[in-house]
Structure formats: C-alpha cells, structure tokens
Amino acid sequence: MSRLYGDPIEVWTREGEPIQFVWQDRLYAVRRVVDHWVVAREWWKTSEDDPGERRFWRVEASPGRRLGTYELRFDTAGEGWLLIRAWER
Incomplete structure (x- = not known):
C-alpha cells in the first residue's frame, strides 16, 4: 500500500539521477532506479529560462536494511525536490 506525502527532501545526484536523499531526518541510499519520466x-506556463x-x-x-x-519529483521551475509517494515494506 502506498502513501502520498509531497514532503520537501534533500537529494544528491550523479549524472542527473538520484543516488541518496534525506527524508524525515534519515538518509536513504538509492539501490536502483525503477522508472523515470518527465511531465x-x-x-503558457513556460519560458526560455524555464522549460x-x-x-x-x-x-x-x-x-538501512528495510x-x-x-x-521523487524534481521541479525545474523551483529547482526543488519532493518525496511524492512511498511504498514501505
């Protein structure tokens, strides 16, 4: 079961992909990227400076072990990251 959040998070990337992030004061290591898409x-809400x-x-x-x-979502306009949804086991 998933839960929606929309929480701001701090993300470290390598070659544009997230490799770790901090959420609720915990550091998460990305083990693998399952999917990636752009919306x-x-x-009329875009410009040359902001696609x-x-x-x-x-x-x-x-x-840790769990x-x-x-x-995760990155918004090019505000250059901010959000944790949108989590499926925790």
Missing part, C-alpha cells in the same frame, strides 16, 4: 507543464518540466523517479531505497519504493 511538461502547459506551454517547466517536472522530472519523476521511482526508486528502491533504504535507510527496502522501500519511493517516488
């Missing part, structure tokens, strides 16, 4: 905003993309990653990650699946 464009409506054309208005939201980049999503579904990753398997863990703060592995879970997490959906």
Whole structure:
C-alpha cells in the first residue's frame, strides 16, 4: 500500500539521477532506479529560462536494511525536490 506525502527532501545526484536523499531526518541510499519520466507543464506556463518540466523517479531505497519504493519529483521551475509517494515494506 502506498502513501502520498509531497514532503520537501534533500537529494544528491550523479549524472542527473538520484543516488541518496534525506527524508524525515534519515538518509536513504538509492539501490536502483525503477522508472523515470518527465511531465511538461502547459506551454503558457513556460519560458526560455524555464522549460517547466517536472522530472519523476521511482526508486528502491533504504535507510538501512528495510527496502522501500519511493517516488521523487524534481521541479525545474523551483529547482526543488519532493518525496511524492512511498511504498514501505
């Protein structure tokens, strides 16, 4: 079962992909990227400086031994990361 969050998180990346993140004061190591997709905003909300993309990653990650699946989002407009959804085991 998944839960929706929308919590701001701090993310470290390598070559544009998340490799670890901090959520609720815990450091999660990304074990693998399950899926990645990009959603464009409506054309009237974009500009040359801001293409208005939201980049999503579904990753398997863990703060230790307990592995879970997490959906992360990067918003190019605000350059901020959110944890959108979590499937914890």
